[in-house]
Amino acid sequence: MMKMGSLSTILRHPDEIYPLLKLKIAITKAQKQIPLDPLLAFCYSTLIKVSRSFCLVIQLLGTEELRNTACVLYLILRALDTVEDDTSIPMETKVPILIDFHRHIYDPDWHFSCGTNDYKFLMDQLHRVSAALLQLGKRPQEIIEDITKRMGAGMAKFICKEVETVDDYDEYCHHAAGLVSLGLAKLVLASESETWTPDWKQIATSTGLFLQKTNIIRDYLEDINEIPKSRMFWPREIWGKYVDKLEDLKNEDKSTEAVQCLNDMVTNALMHVEDFLKSKNVFRTPSVFRSVSISQIMGIGTLALCYNNVQLFRGVVKLRRGIVAKVFDRTKTMDDVYGAFYDFSCMIVKKVDKNDPNAMKTLKQLEIIKKICRENGDLHKR
Numbered sequence: 001m002m003k004m005g006s007l008s009t010i011l012r013h014p015d016e017i018y019p020l021l022k023l024k025i026a027i028t029k030a031q032k033q034i035p036l037d038p039l040l041a042f043c044y045s046t047l048i049k050v051s052r053s054f055c056l057v058i059q060l061l062g063t064e065e066l067r068n069t070a071c072v073l074y075l076i077l078r079a080l081d082t083v084e085d086d087t088s089i090p091m092e093t094k095v096p097i098l099i100d101f102h103r104h105i106y107d108p109d110w111h112f113s114c115g116t117n118d119y120k121f122l123m124d125q126l127h128r129v130s131a132a133l134l135q136l137g138k139r140p141q142e143i144i145e146d147i148t149k150r151m152g153a154g155m156a157k158f159i160c161k162e163v164e165t166v167d168d169y170d171e172y173c174h175h176a177a178g179l180v181s182l183g184l185a186k187l188v189l190a191s192e193s194e195t196w197t198p199d200w201k202q203i204a205t206s207t208g209l210f211l212q213k214t215n216i217i218r219d220y221l222e223d224i225n226e227i228p229k230s231r232m233f234w235p236r237e238i239w240g241k242y243v244d245k246l247e248d249l250k251n252e253d254k255s256t257e258a259v260q261c262l263n264d265m266v267t268n269a270l271m272h273v274e275d276f277l278k279s280k281n282v283f284r285t286p287s288v289f290r291s292v293s294i295s296q297i298m299g300i301g302t303l304a305l306c307y308n309n310v311q312l313f314r315g316v317v318k319l320r321r322g323i324v325a326k327v328f329d330r331t332k333t334m335d336d337v338y339g340a341f342y343d344f345s346c347m348i349v350k351k352v353d354k355n356d357p358n359a360m361k362t363l364k365q366l367e368i369i370k371k372i373c374r375e376n377g378d379l380h381k382r
Contacts, residue, residue, distance in 0.1 A: 009320065016322025019240045023325040028053065030059045030247045031322065036070065039132040042150045043071050046125070049118040050078055051057045055294060057330070059299045062287035069140040071172060072184050076148055078103055079122055081176070082115040087229040089114055091159055096157040102149035102322040105130050107364075147183035151175055162232065169235040170209065177212030178205040188288055199279075206275035207296055213269035217262065217306055221313060224250060236263050250313045258313050260357055266307045266348075267362045270369065273300065277372045280334055290331055297327050304344040308351040338377025345369045 034044045047055045061067045079355055080101050083094060084312050096106070096111060106109040108127045115123050122129075133141060154175025163169050185204040216223075216233045224229040224247050232246050239246050241264070249258040249302040276296055283289035301319050306312050330336055345366045352366075373379065 001313075009322070014319075016325060018319075019329040020322055022329055023321075026056060026328065029348075030055050033059060035064070037132075037135070039128055039135060040068055040071070042125070042128050043068075044259055045076055046118075046122055046129075046155065047071050048073060050075070053298075057291045060287050060294075061188075061189060062285060062290040066187060069136055069144075069187045069191070070184060072129060072133050072136060072140075073144050073147070073155050073187060074180075076120065076144060077134065077151060077180055078119070079126050079129070079296050080148060080155070082119045083112070084159070084233065085119075086114040087226050087231060095156045096158055096292050098152040098159065101152040102145050105145070105148060106339060110326070131256035140187060143183055143186045144189055145189060147186075154179070163319055164234045164345045165237045166235050167212075169233070169237075169268075171231065173209045173212040173216070174205060174375050177215075178208035181205065181208030181211075191360070199275075203275050205277045205354050206272045207292060210269060210272035210276070211295060213265070213272070214302050217265050217269065218302055218312070218317060220262075221250060222256050234261075234265060253353065255310050255313070258310055262306065262312060263308055263352075263356050263357050263362060266303050267358050267365055270362075270365045274372065277338070277369065277376070278378060284331075289334075292326055293334075293337045294331050297331060297337065298324065300316065300341055300344045301327065304347040304351075305308060308353060308356075321362050330380070334376070335378045338373040339379055340369055341377055342373040345373070 003210060005138055020324070031048055034041045044055070045057070051074070058070050058074070059071060060069050080098065081100070083089065083097055086094075088330055089097075103111075105126075109129055111124070112125055113120065135145060136144075154172070158168075158172050158175070163170075181204040182201065184202060189200075220234065225231065230247065236246075239249065239261050242261040243249055243254055246253050249261060251258075273296075276292075283292055297320065305319060306317055309315055309317060327340065331340070349363065349366050352362055356362070
């Protein structure tokens with residue numbers, strides 16, 4: 001049954017009704033589009049539980065082989081991330097698991113229970129994902145193992161040290177998400193569905209960092225309130241300009257400092273947009289283009305919602321489902337991408353407070369984004 005709040009939101013935005021219906025149909029189709037192979041069927045049904053949005057993105061990929069390998073890659077890295085996220089695991093136990101995880105994924109007898117809810121279910125059933133991995137071709141296995149090894153080592157490093165500098169922050173985000181994007185890119189190339197320009201690694205890394213930084217910004221309150229120990233990914237080099245302790249940002253008497261720090265973080269994330277927007281001729285296959293572009297547009301949309309928004313320190317801040325539906329429905333060409341980035345950049349510009357210490361820096365970065373969109377996109381269609 002639809003909640004009254006959801007109904008009233010839809011009625012206030014009638015242009016979102018048709019995209020919402022189409023998204024609902026796409027979700028239903030994704031839930032039914034499960035391979036006959038029992039191991040892969042398990043992987044897809046689990047993917048829907050742990051990340052419905054990524055499941056939809058995977059369904060956009062053009063071939064069954066590519067969808068299967070992307071699904072297995074995501075579940076293995078999601079399991080690795082579950083180990084990293086569980087703050088109840090002692091460091092002396094967690095670090096060796098992260099470092100050796102690329103070996104554990106080949107061992108059907110290895111088991112380590114952690115996490116909660118659907119993530120705990122994934123960890124308890126990881127042997128089934130491992131069995132699906134062993135059914136893949138040699139090259140996809142090598143890619144998944146390599147990315148898992150590098151990601152695990154990077155995560156282990158930052159279990160043992162805090163994110164102090166912006167360089168640390170970039171390095172952590174590379175390990176946590178840049179490598180995910182690189183892994184997916186390598187799987188696409190291995191499937192021979194794309195032939196990319198030489199700068200594809202830089203573009204893949206930038207798209208991963210952009211999404212990871214967006215998630216870290218959005219999830220501040222959830223991470224800082226984690227029991228039994230906070231997860232802290234905002235770099236001290238940024239938050240230390242505003243408060244003595246990162247957790248102080250959630251205190252109401254620090255609202256001004258919190259919003260200024262948030263805006264600083266958003267401005268830092270926006271620096272990774274340029275590479276993607278200049279990748280006009282990189283993604284030639286429509287299915288791959290859409291899967292990458294939708295995620296990036298969701299990222300800039302989330303930042304537009306978070307920017308200058310003190311509610312991020314009080315509760316959950318996320319894009320309205322109708323906006324998500326419109327992004328899925330309307331992202332078909334690079335002109336659509338330029339238009340979306342231009343629109344969301346204009347939204348942030350309107351929210352910039354001239355008294356914010358980073359106002360000029362933020363506006364300069366937004367103007368760079370808008371300029372690329374104007375010069376490369378056909379914006380008058382919007």
